[in-house]
Amino acid sequence: MKSSSGRRLAAVAATASLALLTAACGGGGFDNGGSSSSAPTTEKGPVxxxxxxxxxxxxxxxxxxxxxxxxxxxxxxxxxxxxxxxxxxxxxxxxxxxxxxxxxxxxxxxxxxxxxxxxxxxxxxxxxxxxxxxxxxxxxxxxxxxxxxxxxxxxTIALQINNKAWKAAGLTDGDIPTTWDQLHAVAKKLTTGKQTGLAIGDTRDRIDAFMVQAGGGLTSKDGATITATAPENVQALEFVKSMLADGSAKFPKELDAGWAGEAFGKGIAAMAMEGNWIKGSQKNDYPDVDYQVAELPAGPKGKGTLLxxxxxxxxxxxxxxxxxxxxxxxxxxxxxxxxxxxxxxxxxxxxxxxxxxxxxxxxxxxxxxxxxxxxGPVNKPGFDSVLADLDTGLQGLKTGDPKAILASFQKNAEAALK
Amino acid sequence: MSNIDTTVPTTVAPWRPRGSGGSGKGIRAGEGRAGWLFVSPMVIVLGVFLLVPIIMAIWVSTLEWNGQGSPFAGGAKFVGLHNYQSLLVTDGLARKDFMLSLRNTFYYVMFVVPLQTALALFLAVVVNQRYLKGRSFFRTAFYFPSVTSSVAITIVFLFLFQNSGAINKLLSFVGIKGPQWFADPRGLFQVAADKLGLVDIASPPVGLTGNGVLGLTWWDWISGPSVALMAVVFLVVWTTAGTFMLMFLAALQDIPVEVEEAALLDGVGAWQKFRYVTLPQLRPVLFLVLTLGLIGTWQVFDQVYLLGGGNPAKTTLTPAYLSYRTGFNDFNYGNGAAIAFMLFIIITALTLLQRYVLRDKDAIAEKRGRRAQLRGAGAR
CATH class of the missing domain: 3.40.190.10 (Periplasmic binding protein-like II)
Structure with a gap:
């Protein structure tokens, strides 16, 4: 096996595989380039x-x-x-x-x-x-x-209200919540038996809305610095935690739903905080549910939602x-x-x-x-895993410490900014 | 322990006896050349699709490459071992995620490999009974999960393990309130300790949460698999046991009936027969099953992908999935490749360790004895 002819053949085989490889990569796969903001490239004739x-x-x-x-x-x-x-x-x-x-x-x-x-x-x-x-x-x-x-x-995110459940709880149009306290109060009223007051997604893409309403935010307005540990954000998470703790709000997973819209459509949740994509799913999957859409209640620092x-x-x-x-x-x-x-x-x-x-x-x-x-969402490169880590923290918000969740995000985000 | 020869007879004769003809002389001239010619398709295929990509990936793991331009034409910055450093040394999210994924997979392997091997062996012994009625039915039934798509099975399990799904319904019949399987990030050991009254899971001891090593607290390290991960464990054991059953079954049917009869004549019980006669003869297959199980479990990916990429609370995150996510989602291909190589090193090391533990001590002793004899004969 280890004769000289064998070795020569091995060399031939190796060369052949290398040649094949370079041929495979030669098809423009690894060319350099990618300039941005220059004159647009065009070709003559129909493209x-x-x-x-x-x-x-x-x-x-x-x-x-x-x-x-x-x-x-x-x-x-x-x-x-x-x-x-x-x-x-x-x-x-x-x-x-x-x-x-x-x-x-x-x-x-x-x-x-x-x-x-x-x-x-x-x-x-x-x-x-x-x-x-x-x-x-x-x-x-x-x-x-x-x-x-x-x-x-x-x-944008808004508040969906199941009209039937709303009436059953003795609420009227005048009761549509415009503040956090009112939201908490109606959610408590709507929590009966198998029905939960509010279904809210367990991600930053929903919960951040409360931070905006509190006047906080994960980054400063100009996006230059990370401001996750600001007291406004802690206040927002404390509020959400208080709703989760007394069961007037629940994450979809606890309600056996893939997302809040599903829990809302099935009638397990009387209110949901979702975006306008919920319209399509309600129309297709739960056409019989009578519901209305209200703006999100205002927080201590006014109205706020996510885009x-x-x-x-x-x-x-x-x-x-x-x-x-x-x-x-x-x-x-x-x-x-x-x-x-x-x-x-x-x-x-x-x-x-x-x-x-x-x-x-x-x-x-x-x-x-x-x-x-x-x-809009946090506009920073390399933040996907950092934000995913924040979601992990938020999933445990019911028993977790809001300050620790935000501090951990602050640390990771600052490292990612560098 | 046993006096039975456990060496498996080799069916493949040596390809060319040593010392037959020199190089390129006589009737066997050119055999080497012909041999290489015959294996060249496989050598080329393996080279192009396995060896070269691996070498390319090693190179990528030393770069800071964001997926734009060629990593082989100076399109990416060379950073040496920086990617490995950020996984093992630098305190940050990358290390924390990697360590979490290692912890998860470690517990996962600890549960899956013994369970699936034991179950597969048990099933093989059952369907190997000559007097079992409907043998072929059971063989098919047990093997069936293995030939079904893992994606389909995972989706079915998602339904079974819902909060109000079939599993929890069954548990409720016997008065147990089932957990929220795929939404429950609590560690199994933590729950057990809580149930035993050793710790309070809501406020774990500060001694454990206060300090730790490699970015995770001790409380995180010793958590055990999360309840969600246990559901994945059941899923995987159920699907893979069939394949390994088939391997054990093939080995069981290779065992000559005479050997067992001889053992019975010597007056052994059923358990003794299994332990001292059957099991030693299964050693090569046992090694195969354990190795394949080890490799497969450390590389677990599709179930994690379908369950939402590490949810709940990253307790189902695995290195294979993390590598994929770091590369294709975060455009950090260098780091992703580094994770893949760390996984490669872990699997190789564990396989070698297992090979050492499972080595055939009788055969080694025999070989040593024979060598000593030869040496003795030579000296004479």
Whole structure:
């Protein structure tokens, strides 16, 4: 076996495998590049765009396909819309592989990581009427003072109330809570037998709203420093803890539900704190539940809610950036945003569409109102695991120490900022 | 212990007897070349898809690479062992998460490997009974979970272990109020100590929570598997026991009937027969099952992925999942690759340790004796 010819052959085999490997990697997989905010790349003639979306269902997929098809027809290009199973993972792999889709949904929470990595093409200066977007949304998609991508739409958190349970507890429209104490009081009243007063998601994406209402927040207003240990935040968590402790509020897992909307729809919870996506699930899964939506109650420092949004990301490595920007401008036009709102219940990101939207969907007033005072997610790269760790702390809030939870976040967040 | 020869007869004859022909002479000329030619497809496939990627991953684990540009063309900063340092030395979230994942998986392995091996052996012995009615039915039934997709099984278990699911319903019939399985982050040992009145789980002793090592308090280290992780343990034992049962069954059927009959003639009881006659002959298979179990359990991923990536309270976080999350979610591929290599080192070390513990002492002694004899003969 160890004869010289054998060794030679081994060398041949090794070389062959190396040659195969380099051939496999030579296909543009590992080329360097990825500049942002430069002149858009274009190609002559009609282009074929690839789009990756994270769809909430057939309604959204079909609406996006129809909107892109309309643009493709007038511009003479083609758009291939792909629905992602797990867009986080698929985009991560596509960026690493060097062949990302031209245009894709970019979640606000993922945006800073993509921007920092240089994966996004900053085309904010080429968007039509950029100041028409809600300021909070614009600043969400601004990294290093550069407005990167056009907000697609947005959602806010509001309070959903089951009318039947509300009446059964002897409450009237005048009792709709506008302060924390009132919220706690009605939640206690609504907690009877198998029914819990309030279902609230066990994540920062719900509980942070109380911090905003208390005048606090995980970061300072300009986002420069971490202010998690501020007394306002402690006060907010103490309040949520007091509701969890007496059972007037519960996390969905305790209610055997995947999320608060499910508990609300099944009637296990009389109130829920969810975003406007709850409309779709109520309509499809629990059409018989009669409910109304109110703004979140104000805290010690006034009203506050959380904003959720996505933008149309364009890849830094796309070779069709000019065409992609054109498509985005078509998709974020007022009429297209209203069409999307009708098709799958999202709120337009342009303030000029607000009046028409409110007229069309008067029941969404509470959600739309949140656009004025809502706060976007923490806009920092490398924060995903830090925020996930905060969620872990919040899951144990019922018995945990709010100060310790916030202190641990403060420590990790400061380390991640460096 | 036993006088029965436990060495497994090798069916593969030595490929080329030592000393037959020199290199490239006689009738066997070119055999080496032909041999390499025959194995070359496998060598190339393994090289391209296994060896080279592993080497590339080692290189990535020494970089600060965010997934943009090529890690092999200077697109990423070389940071040496910094990624390993942040996992093992630097006090921070990365180390805490890694240590949590190691703790979880350690307890997970401690429960899964013995349980699944014991269950598999038991099932194999049961379905090996010659007088059992409906043998093939039971064999199929026990093996069935192994051929079902782990994703499907995990989803089914999610339903079974719901707060008001089938498991808790069954427990309620016997008067036990079941826990909120997949939502319960309390450690099993903590709950047990609380039940025994040793500690109060709501306010654990300050001596344990006040200090610790490697980013976790002692209270966290000794928590045991969380209730949620125990549900995963049941799931995995149930699905994998069938596969290992098949291996034990094959080995059991290889044991010559004469040997057992001889043992019976010598007047052994059923338990003695199993312990001193059957079990020693299963040693190679036992090693195989334990090794495969060890590797599989340390690498557990899909169940964790489906259960929400470490929830509740990171008590189902595992190194394999953490590696994936660090790379593809946090764009910290260097750190992710470093976690993967730490896992590799742990698995290799444990397999070697287990190989040492399970070595065949009789065979070693025999070999030594034979060698001594030869040496003695040579000296004469």
């Amino acid at each position: 074929a765009l690839k789009m990756l979306i994270a769809s909430s269902g057939d309604a959204e997929t079909n609406a996006v396909k129809a909107a892109t098809a309309a643009w493709a027809k007038t511009s003479g290009n083609t758009v291939d819309v792909q629905v992602a199973q797990d867009i986080k993972q698929q985009l991560g792999q596509a960026f690493a592989g060097g062949t990302p889709p031209d245009i894709f949904y970019t979640d606000a929470a993922r945006f800073p990581d993509y921007a920092k990595a240089g994966a996004l093409y900053a085309y904010g200066d080429q968007v039509t009427k950029p100041d028409d977007f809600y300021p909070a949304l614009k600043s969400t998609f601004t990294y290093d003072n550069k407005f990167y991508c056009a907000p697609k739409d947005f959602s 959720f949004t996505q933008c149309w990301g364009i890849a830094a490595k796309s070779t069709h950036q000019a065409a992609s920007v054109d498509l985005v401008n078509s998709l974020t036009a007022v009429d297209q945003q209203l069409a999307a709102a009708t098709a799958y219940g999202v709120m337009p990101s342009r303030t000029s569409a607000k009046a028409q939207y409110e007229q069309k969907f008067p029941e969404d007033k509470a959600f739309v109102a949140g656009g004025e005072y809502g706060v």
